[in-house]
Amino acid sequence: MNDKSGCVSLAQCFFDYSTSKILVIRSRKVGTLNRFTQALVIAYIIGYVCILKKGYQDTDTVLSSVTTKVKGIALTNTTELGERIWDVADYVIPPQEHSSFFVMTNMIITPNQTQSKCAEIPTPASMCTSHRDCKRGFSDARGNGVRTGRCVNFTDSVKTCELLAWCPLEKTIEPSDPALLADAENFTVLIKNNIRYPKFNFNKRNILPNINNSYLTECVFNRTTDPDCPIFRLKDIIAEAQEDFQTMAVHGGVMGVQIRWDCDLDMPGSWCVPRYTFRRLDNKDPENNVAPGYNFRFAKYYKNIDGKEFRTLIKGYGIRFDVMVFGQAGKFNIVPTLLNIGAGLALLGLVTVICDWIVLTFMKRKHHYSEQKYTYVDDFGLLSNEET
């Protein structure tokens, strides 16, 4: 080794700069092909990844807190209860929930139930002719109580097994149609939503700064005229989901109030606004739908003068509104940016592979280019290209 080309010392070598030897092919055809493919890759990286998909941004998912407040009064007039007013404390059960609220629209009321014994509702399984048909202690999974072992008159003509249960039993009837609280369609709900993107320390509320108090006391959400108003009429929510309120009110249902917060935090924070959409979450299809609609049973407990407990059982049908908050915030971050640029550069490397392949396979003068590009060497020495 001499001092000219080998590394005399590691330090010298360290500062050697290595760069590939390049063959420049001055050909319109190849050049155009090359630039066109490069342009495609660059357009994809810049146009699609960076601009459309915002590949230069780090993302975070939303943390949300929702409170709701329903307003409205409904009047019912039934033979059982007479004229009766229903207010928020009557029809919102439980009175407050996390990200969700339930508005009762229909019900089957069974008043004055006590722990006692009564004849079962007649079904093929519960009808009997003698005490022997009624097994003491037996409890049907879908029944109301435990059999006492006796067979008693349900009506003069029908005998059924006697039950220990909350008697009188709830009647197995269909809920009233139209729904009792048909007025519920005009109830309004104020939805307050506070979101946070913890990674970017960004908080925002769905009551936007440009909304003032007097507007809030009057407005009702409307996709075209009042898209920022956080007060929704129940009928509108259901209509937006292509459903009919009165039909849904009879058997109840589950509605999703979807609030999407897609925020580009490289832009001013005021551009980050919620978008409301509505969707029915339960299946209204009567096929493959056990227990259609939405209902649940609850009771109000009372005590009479003797201290004996009795209750009013209510099978409440109604609409549960689930407020579902989702979205993604993006903000410029060097890591995803360089990740995408790096991957993009690597793809640019593909361009050369493709062009080389075309040049050396399809061009008329491929041998000419090949001679210049490749030098062959084997274990015994240089192979002359000229001989190729």
Next chain:
Amino acid sequence: MNDKSGCVSLAQCFFDYSTSKILVIRSRKVGTLNRFTQALVIAYIIGYVCILKKGYQDTDTVLSSVTTKVKGIALTNTTELGERIWDVADYVIPPQEHSSFFVMTNMIITPNQTQSKCAEIPTPASMCTSHRDCKRGFSDARGNGVRTGRCVNFTDSVKTCELLAWCPLEKTIEPSDPALLADAENFTVLIKNNIRYPKFNFNKRNILPNINNSYLTECVFNRTTDPDCPIFRLKDIIAEAQEDFQTMAVHGGVMGVQIRWDCDLDMPGSWCVPRYTFRRLDNKDPENNVAPGYNFRFAKYYKNIDGKEFRTLIKGYGIRFDVMVFGQAGKFNIVPTLLNIGAGLALLGLVTVICDWIVLTFMKRKHHYSEQKYTYVDDFGLLSNEET
């Protein structure tokens, strides 16, 4: 500069195609090494990243809505209450919740409490000999009321401080073992779950289309025979989590019902099905476990004829079931695909670096190759390789 090799104009240069000059080493050893390393990298990219990890897919997390409906009847027979039937309205508190339900399995009932004065439960801190031992207005953080300042008889022999509280006080006893509502193990719960992957606009319910109504009225979830049935027997849920229902029912607990929706949306939507798993969420370990199990207090309020309020305080022990829905959907998207391909290509670049290092360090004829590969130039001109 002449017109042959320099850029006469920018336009001409623009269409120059540059490609590296390549030295081809025709050596079995090096070639094999090279191809083997390349094969490794390609196998990793295609096999692991693309096929196993589905690196060509964009992902989204699940949005979920859950409703539950518990069914079942329990019979208790205690000296205090006599024979009593418990139905859904009695043991599910509150009657409906979002993604969660609570089934009361045991309880300590303190009936007929009124706002009045009574002697504290004897503890070292509450026992007294004279009024001076009882500071008026003092309220123990873990106590039941506020001291009136008097020392009164708890029993004939024991004196404790008098409290203003809901009297009589709740007894500090352990809950009944076996649990009062031991029958709760046969209760069933129907869990309806509607999910959405917003990015892909994909909705699905856990009641699959192949499930018909008659199956739903009869089936009970069983991991082997009925894995798609959304009706669960409570005992089975707890048994799946390797726990014993009757043990858990005494002090209560928290169970997680985990529904995992991992969906490959490049496949037919019907392949996307929920998988149920069950896990105990509270710590049954008696060590480092303040207030083991799960219980809470609630009251039923009554008024007597005089309009004076009294209540029944219930310390309800039971099992809270949290339905936790999670999962990830993937669908082909060009961005992650090219990102992974780009990064993979860059890794292929590593192969050359490794092979070069091996060739130029360990091969017998390394100088021979080196001469051909490298051209040395310094600020004063070309350094002849031949001199090396």
Next chain:
Amino acid sequence: MNDKSGCVSLAQCFFDYSTSKILVIRSRKVGTLNRFTQALVIAYIIGYVCILKKGYQDTDTVLSSVTTKVKGIALTNTTELGERIWDVADYVIPPQEHSSFFVMTNMIITPNQTQSKCAEIPTPASMCTSHRDCKRGFSDARGNGVRTGRCVNFTDSVKTCELLAWCPLEKTIEPSDPALLADAENFTVLIKNNIRYPKFNFNKRNILPNINNSYLTECVFNRTTDPDCPIFRLKDIIAEAQEDFQTMAVHGGVMGVQIRWDCDLDMPGSWCVPRYTFRRLDNKDPENNVAPGYNFRFAKYYKNIDGKEFRTLIKGYGIRFDVMVFGQAGKFNIVPTLLNIGAGLALLGLVTVICDWIVLTFMKRKHHYSEQKYTYVDDFGLLSNEET
């Protein structure tokens, strides 16, 4: 073609090893520049991406289950109710919730409401002089009932429309200041949080293993002295969020209890601990704030001896605590590691591009280097570099 350099067979070609021909520029200036840029890129990849951002880790988001238990006694002394004790069953409504709890701190009580008729609260809209001013059946969206069509005396001097409603109507008064349950500031809450990272099958609770039972019965969270204690005094929670409990208690509010679980699962699991922060979620700003604070109405229902229902309506003001659990776990995974390394290598490729540009544009001897680096070829043959 002869047997020396062309591919005699595909198999032979397959084992050819192709490597770029390299021009080594032995120049201190260029070498330094090259190494410096390389060092920058490598420092970024290793230092920032790998160490700071943990780019070698796969991540997962948290699944969480939260239970809460509030303790404390409050004494109120009002003219209406006399001395009254409030315990957990009185002020936590509903008695249990999922990831959330509500503590009532103030209230407006309207006892003994029955379904009957009474004069509306005087407002410009409700005052009347004759029956004609009161449209029968009209119901104000923000009112309490439905008009009967009669105009009756509210007081001797003021006449308002008669309503069918729960009478007497709730008074439109401001809540008491100071808040009735001012003692609530000393209530404590035990928050039990169980988390799971499903991808890594990692579970943990916020009651850490080093916490024993005796510590848990006594401790209260304090950021400096007891940062691991899961028992929080309500006043402390609000003070941590830079708010005043007594001010907030009057009109209520919503607090976020944020539990962050950021876990590096390459480290021992015991290093993965929760961090608690607190934040006010509602807007206390009186501007653009309809219905400030947090309140909701609920009722307790009673029946008198005749079986007629009456109720106590409570407008409960209070603080809702939303427990928000978030965080990310990371664990070494080969895919993101190689993705980041691949992208980093591609960026290293940029270094050569930049150095080449500098060398061939700014260096004194750029033509000298250029001659060696580039070989020009066009469709008619080799272009002599010497002529350049």
